[in-house]
Amino acid sequence: MSDSRGDGIAAGAASTDGDSTEGKSADPTEGKSGNSTETESADAPTDREHRREVATDRWVGIAGAALALVGLGVLVRQPSLVLAGAVGVGYGVYARTGEAPTPTLAVTRSVSDESPAPGDEVRVTVRAENVGGTALPDLRLVDGVPPGLAVVDGPARVATALRPGTAVTFEYAVRAARGDHDWEPLTAITRDAAGARERTSALDAPTAIACTPELSAGGDLPLRGLTTLHHGRVPTDVGGAGVEFHATREYRRGDPLKRIDWNRRARTGELSTVELREERSATVVLLVDSRDSAYVAADPDAETAVEASVAAAGQAFSALLDGGDRVGIAALSPLDCWLPPGSGTVHAARGRETLATDPALAPTPSDDRFYRSLWLRRFRRRLPADAQVLFFTPLVDDTAATLARRIDAHGHLVTVLSPDPTTSETVGQRLATFERRQRLRTLRSAGIRAVEWGDDSFPVAVAAATRRWSR
Amino acid sequence: MSGGQGGDGATGEAAREEATGETAREEATGDDAGVAAAGDDVPVDDFHETDARPPTVAVVASLAAAGVAATAALVASPVGGALLGAAALAFLGGSLRNSTRVLTWGAAVGVVGLAVAGYRGAPAEALLVAVVGLTVAWNVADHGVGLGEQVGRGARVRRNVAVHGGASLLVGAVAAGLVYGVSLAVGGGQPVAALALLLAGGIALISALR
Amino acid sequence: MLAVAVGLLAALDRGVASVISPASVVVTLLGVLGVVQGVRYANARRDRKRLPTDPGEPERRAPAAVPGAELDDRIARVASPAPGGYRDRRDLRDRTREVAVAAVARDRNCSRGAAATAVDDGTWTTDPVAAAFFHKRAGYPLRVRLSAALRGRSNYWYGVRAAIDEIERIEEGEP
Numbered sequence: 001m002s003d004s005r006g007d008g009i010a011a012g013a014a015s016t017d018g019d020s021t022e023g024k025s026a027d028p029t030e031g032k033s034g035n036s037t038e039t040e041s042a043d044a045p046t047d048r049e050h051r052r053e054v055a056t057d058r059w060v061g062i063a064g065a066a067l068a069l070v071g072l073g074v075l076v077r078q079p080s081l082v083l084a085g086a087v088g089v090g091y092g093v094y095a096r097t098g099e100a101p102t103p104t105l106a107v108t109r110s111v112s113d114e115s116p117a118p119g120d121e122v123r124v125t126v127r128a129e130n131v132g133g134t135a136l137p138d139l140r141l142v143d144g145v146p147p148g149l150a151v152v153d154g155p156a157r158v159a160t161a162l163r164p165g166t167a168v169t170f171e172y173a174v175r176a177a178r179g180d181h182d183w184e185p186l187t188a189i190t191r192d193a194a195g196a197r198e199r200t201s202a203l204d205a206p207t208a209i210a211c212t213p214e215l216s217a218g219g220d221l222p223l224r225g226l227t228t229l230h231h232g233r234v235p236t237d238v239g240g241a242g243v244e245f246h247a248t249r250e251y252r253r254g255d256p257l258k259r260i261d262w263n264r265r266a267r268t269g270e271l272s273t274v275e276l277r278e279e280r281s282a283t284v285v286l287l288v289d290s291r292d293s294a295y296v297a298a299d300p301d302a303e304t305a306v307e308a309s310v311a312a313a314g315q316a317f318s319a320l321l322d323g324g325d326r327v328g329i330a331a332l333s334p335l336d337c338w339l340p341p342g343s344g345t346v347h348a349a350r351g352r353e354t355l356a357t358d359p360a361l362a363p364t365p366s367d368d369r370f371y372r373s374l375w376l377r378r379f380r381r382r383l384p385a386d387a388q389v390l391f392f393t394p395l396v397d398d399t400a401a402t403l404a405r406r407i408d409a410h411g412h413l414v415t416v417l418s419p420d421p422t423t424s425e426t427v428g429q430r431l432a433t434f435e436r437r438q439r440l441r442t443l444r445s446a447g448i449r450a451v452e453w454g455d456d457s458f459p460v461a462v463a464a465a466t467r468r469w470s471r
Numbered sequence: 472m473s474g475g476q477g478g479d480g481a482t483g484e485a486a487r488e489e490a491t492g493e494t495a496r497e498e499a500t501g502d503d504a505g506v507a508a509a510g511d512d513v514p515v516d517d518f519h520e521t522d523a524r525p526p527t528v529a530v531v532a533s534l535a536a537a538g539v540a541a542t543a544a545l546v547a548s549p550v551g552g553a554l555l556g557a558a559a560l561a562f563l564g565g566s567l568r569n570s571t572r573v574l575t576w577g578a579a580v581g582v583v584g585l586a587v588a589g590y591r592g593a594p595a596e597a598l599l600v601a602v603v604g605l606t607v608a609w610n611v612a613d614h615g616v617g618l619g620e621q622v623g624r625g626a627r628v629r630r631n632v633a634v635h636g637g638a639s640l641l642v643g644a645v646a647a648g649l650v651y652g653v654s655l656a657v658g659g660g661q662p663v664a665a666l667a668l669l670l671a672g673g674i675a676l677i678s679a680l681r
Numbered sequence: 682m683l684a685v686a687v688g689l690l691a692a693l694d695r696g697v698a699s700v701i702s703p704a705s706v707v708v709t710l711l712g713v714l715g716v717v718q719g720v721r722y723a724n725a726r727r728d729r730k731r732l733p734t735d736p737g738e739p740e741r742r743a744p745a746a747v748p749g750a751e752l753d754d755r756i757a758r759v760a761s762p763a764p765g766g767y768r769d770r771r772d773l774r775d776r777t778r779e780v781a782v783a784a785v786a787r788d789r790n791c792s793r794g795a796a797a798t799a800v801d802d803g804t805w806t807t808d809p810v811a812a813a814f815f816h817k818r819a820g821y822p823l824r825v826r827l828s829a830a831l832r833g834r835s836n837y838w839y840g841v842r843a844a845i846d847e848i849e850r851i852e853e854g855e856p
């Protein structure tokens with residue numbers, strides 16, 4: 001028994017600091033080897049939920065093999081074989097004595113930024129301390145990364161061994177994406193030293209990040225063409241927001257900066273606000289399709305049509321607000337989402353918040369069932385009589401097209417804005433592509449304006465469409 | 472996160488691990504820079520799937536143990552040593568293919584190798600080293616495949632593998648020392664009677680355990 | 682198994698007696714028994730299915746569905762020549778027909794009724810396979826039947842592919 005791994009045992013079984021294994025060469029992860037650090041902290045154990053406990057069946061048959069060796073040894077009168085077989089029996093006993101330990105861990109998770117901007121990398125640090133009385137000779141931790149986030153650096157996992165009082169820390173990075181993201185419980189898999197039994201537990205250490213994209217300044221989005229066609233902007237004699245000069249008045253808090261009369265300020269030092277001739281503003285409701293079926297993309301790892309719709313709705317929201325329209329937000333979703341049409345900076349902030357973090361527009365679909373007629377009844381009750389609807393939907397099923405026509409039939413101007421999630425590699429995908437195209441054609445022939453955008457950006461598509469309509 | 476598919480020997484694997492360890496980190500920092508420069512909309516290549524191959528440290532440890540076993544068996548019997556060498560190759564192959572089935576077949580070949588070596592009259596010391604080496608090699612390789620499935624190759628696992636391998640080595644050493652000591656103690660007496668008693672005890676024990 | 686152990690212990694009793702006079706036939710038998718039982722026990726490993734916990738891939742963002750993936754699943758279900766999957770076949774055919782009728786109506790600038798007739802009687806296409814897909818009576822060409830039989834596929838599978846190809850040709854042909 002004098003192989004080079006004698007030290008390995010000592011290190012493995014007794015040492016506390018780290019990854020000393022077979023002395024092959026310098027450990028490339030030396031910098032990270034703060035694998036376990038002894039700490040005195042008396043954290044309360046994290047709530048644990050038992051998931052499953054099974055035999056791994058790794059050692060099945062070892063006793064049989066050992067017995068066969070012993071038998072052979074007796075048969076051929078070779079004592080050494082019997083001894084070898086007896087060692088095998090020893091392993092068989094070893095494999096049966098263990099019990100998968102119950103992990104009593106204090107888990108803390110910290111994120112480098114709780115409200116990151118979209119695309120930011122957020123570093124996540126997970127620390128698990130064995131606060132129980134038993135050693136965990138084989139502990140594997142897999143973190144419950146929120147389904148809407150992708151890990152961009154390192155697996156969110158670690159495997160280690162923890163004596164009581166020791167802790168393991170691991171780190172990974174996720175790329176932030178729009179929405180509220182809640183971490184799911186950490187999965188802890190423990191095995192006994194022989195690895196014959198395995199226990200899976202879930203440890204819940206709540207963590208969340210909220211990623212709220214800025215509303216892009218939507219000035220370049222030619223949506224006025226969309227909204228003025230039916231409800232023309234009628235010049236009125238009321239002063240307010242508009243284009244044409246009406247009068248000046250004393251500055252009041254909350255007036256937009258761009259309407260302050262800076263010339264006068266320079267001349268006299270007084271703040272005053274230019275009143276413009278108010279146009280009759282349109283009332284627009286942005287309706288985003290976020291049913292289960294709308295979470296589609298041309299590639300499983302690509303942004304879903306819901307993301308594309310929400311991003312476009314954000315652009316439309318700020319463009320319309322800038323244009324003086326009253327804008328509301330609704331979701332075609334099993335969850336209720338309704339921001340009544342409004343205007344002003346407070347409303348802009350609420351709109352931004354709704355688009356970013358409303359559960360109905362979450363980055364992953366809701367499990368609830370969608371009831372079409374219930375939804376339509378509620379939506380119609382809320383929709384102001386003169387409101388137009390900008391309907392963002394990938395149009396991958398007939399329900400979306402039907403609803404667009406129903407809302408149109410109730411006297412609201414509906415414009416369908418459709419991100420194109422289709423692709424055409426397989427037969428089924430091609431059929432889906434044809435069906436969607438057919439839906440668009442049917443809508444257009446029914447007099448509903450429809451814009452689709454795929455590779456080109458939303459503003460480009462809208463610009464092209466408005467040119468077409470104004471011809 | 473790691474480099475190309477491994478296909479050759481253990482030393483190559485080890486070297487690659489070190490190499491990828493370095494480059495992976497550099498790539499990561501490169502990524503950061505790219506994100507900062509590229510802004511929001513550009514999808515930088517995201518982490519897609521966990522590398523489910525067993526961690527290199529487990530593969531290397533398994534091969535080392537199998538090598539010790541083969542060498543020990545070779546002392547007594549070239550055929551036995553060769554069979555244990557074949558077992559070592561099977562452990563490597565099973566590790567590379569994530570197949571516990573291949574590992575089991577390797578272990579079976581190794582047991583046959585032990586039987587042959589013992590039949591050819593291998594000394595007890597060599598055979599005990601070989602059996603412990605073979606068991607540890609299989610155990611660590613199988614453990615590695617399980618780790619690969621559950622935490623992947625990119626994760627930190629050294630301590631886990633060291634504890635697991637060390638514990639099984641310890642158990643083997645204690646068991647071998649025990650039976651060797653017993654055999655020395657009764658060695659002067661009736662070998663056949665001792666063997667028959669051992670076997671009967673073994674069969675009874677295993678029947679009870681099943 | 683306990684019976685085996687008891688039997689062995691009984692054998693041992695006699696064995697111990699016979700061992701002292703070295704009539705080792707019993708010992709040999711014991712050895713054979715040990716090997717046989719050992720191999721039998723070890724064999725239990727062969728049909729064990731190991732099911733360790735699979736923690737999944739939380740690192741990956743929840744994958745998005747690709748439009749048409751569900752249709753592909755259905756097509757895969759009806760790809761084998763085995764009977765059954767009647768509903769899948771009918772639904773797929775209906776949906777394909779819907780698209781084909783619309784495409785033909787647009788292409789020929791005719792009414793939907795006329796287009797539906799053309800699709801149903803096979804005159805909408807020059808491809809006999811695509812025609813056979815919607816036609817009530819016309820069968821698939823022999824070439825397709827042979828190929829389907831050889832590759833273990835259903836005629837239907839060839840039909841739906843040909844029909845989609847044909848619809849694409851019509852769509853592409855549009856200005």
